[in-house]
Amino acid sequence: MLERTNFNLVIDGPPLTPKANRLKDGLKRTAFWPVISQRTSDFKVHNTYLKPDVFTDSVEEYWSMRRHAGLWDVTGEEVVEITGPDAMALVARCMPRKLTRLTDGMGIFGFLTYPHGGVVEDGIITRFNDEKLWWVGGPGPAEVWLAANATDLDVSVRSYLDQIHLCAVQGPKSRDILQSVTDRDLSAVPWFGMIEARVCGIDTVITRTGFTAELGYDIHIAVDRALEVYEGLMETGEPQGMVLCGSQAMNIRRMEAAILNIGAEIDWTTTPLELGWDRMLDWDREFVGRDALAAQRDAGVTRRIAGLTLQGDTVARGGDAVLCDGREVGLVSSGIWGPSIEASIALAMLHTPAWHNGTAVTVTTPSGDVPAVVAPLPFFDPERALARA
Known part of the structure; x- marks a missing residue:
């Protein structure tokens, strides 16, 4: 060998x-x-x-x-x-x-x-x-x-x-x-x-x-x-x-x-x-x-993947900046409208401490700045009950 x-x-x-x-x-x-x-x-x-x-x-x-x-x-x-x-x-x-x-x-x-x-x-x-x-x-x-x-x-x-x-x-x-x-x-x-x-x-x-x-x-x-x-x-x-x-x-x-x-x-x-x-x-x-x-x-990890729930029906796209207290803390990687939860959701890599659940952030989309909050993951069926059925 x-x-x-x-x-x-x-x-x-x-x-x-x-x-x-x-x-x-x-x-x-x-x-x-x-x-x-x-x-x-x-x-x-x-x-x-x-x-x-x-x-x-x-x-x-x-x-x-x-x-x-x-x-x-x-x-x-x-x-x-x-x-x-x-x-x-x-x-x-x-x-x-x-x-x-x-x-x-x-x-x-x-x-x-x-x-x-x-x-x-x-x-x-x-x-x-x-x-x-x-x-x-x-x-x-x-x-x-x-x-x-x-x-x-x-x-x-x-x-x-x-x-x-x-x-x-x-x-x-x-x-x-x-x-x-x-x-x-x-x-x-x-x-x-x-x-x-x-x-x-x-x-x-x-x-x-x-x-x-x-x-x-x-x-x-x-x-x-x-x-x-x-x-x-x-x-x-x-x-x-x-x-x-x-x-x-x-x-x-x-x-x-x-x-x-x-x-x-x-x-x-x-x-x-x-x-x-x-x-x-x-x-x-x-x-x-x-x-x-x-x-x-x-x-100590300085950044982590996090979930975002956006206000309204604007959908974030990959590359959209995420701001916290006016400072950029990360970028959106994916965004979608979630039909089962009736909300605009996104995944983003965020720097500490912005990744913590409940943190208020702003997503800068092509349609303008959109308020959002860091949300627990997954967004839907957190126990994977459907897959385990």
């Missing part, structure tokens, strides 16, 4: 270039394109793939999902498979969170860190057994970072971005809809659980996860059979009120749930301590970035 590579950090850019550079090879269509392209012409780019942004109306899609179910194309969420005798050792090295709940057939939310403590990427790590795990994340450089830290380990790291495509069924009727075309008992699958099952007669991996904080499932399918599963779910679900949903509807719900998004709230300069993930860190073992994070912990 080669000796483990020591990467020199730079101060004017991320230590590793994100795989968005793959775009130079051209945009790609997901396995579900033949159906989706007949329903919408409104697309966005996610990890080199064209994905539907909206089908009819984002708020209508949101409410259909909340009341019944929604079907999403979530291709671009990248499956990175980690296999070999040292698979768990690699995960423990690169992911600083506690791993006690990462048992066979279960997944956990996780994040990878650089030596300076910044976040490489966040995602879901799922364990099939102690020699096979899946990391499923977004457009960050997880595959490259895991491989770079595995050169002295007996382990293989492989991306299935173009071989496994994903769709998601989310909402209160998602279990009933998926159960009717699945050969396994979904009621036995816990939150963040995983099973290998046949859906519409096709082999898949199902995880009880999603980006909506609702009851829901992500379905991982070999690309050559994925369209059959998608069409089968449509045939079964649409008579029960399920609709096709785009990224905008998902973004509304993830904002209400305060699910942080890479490229908005998360980048290589933000640390787990600043993102509110303190309680997840396992200080009892070594991991990449531990020294830097321990130093930040001991010195």
Whole structure:
């Protein structure tokens, strides 16, 4: 085995270039394109793939999902498979969170860190057994970072971005809809659980996860059979009120749930301590970035992600300044109108002491200054009762 590579950090850019550079090879269509392209012409780019942004109306899609179910194309969420005798050792090295709940057939939310403590990427790590795990994340450089830290380990790291495509069924009727075309008992699958099952007669991996904080499932399918599963779910679900949903509807719900998004709230300069993930860190073992994070912990965190509730119906946008007593204390990362809480909400990285709940602030929007207050996160369903249902 080669000796483990020591990467020199730079101060004017991320230590590793994100795989968005793959775009130079051209945009790609997901396995579900033949159906989706007949329903919408409104697309966005996610990890080199064209994905539907909206089908009819984002708020209508949101409410259909909340009341019944929604079907999403979530291709671009990248499956990175980690296999070999040292698979768990690699995960423990690169992911600083506690791993006690990462048992066979279960997944956990996780994040990878650089030596300076910044976040490489966040995602879901799922364990099939102690020699096979899946990391499923977004457009960050997880595959490259895991491989770079595995050169002295007996382990293989492989991306299935173009071989496994994903769709998601989310909402209160998602279990009933998926159960009717699945050969396994979904009621036995816990939150963040995983099973290998046949859906519409096709082999898949199902995880009880999603980006909506609702009851829901992500379905991982070999690309050559994925369209059959998608069409089968449509045939079964649409008579029960399920609709096709785009990224905008998902973004509304993830904002209400305060699910942080890479490229908005998360980048290589933000640390787990600043993102509110303190309680997840396992200080009892070594991991990449531990020294830097321990130093930040001991010195005291000077900024932290926070929620804002704005007065009126003005929606804040990423980059809007947040003022406290006339002084800029941070920037908005995302903003949306929250239909379930009937308020304009935002996420912002705020400097101390402005991040404390109840602090009165002002958001400088293109429409003018808007009074706001720092609010507890998440904005809606704080106990995640819907996802745990």
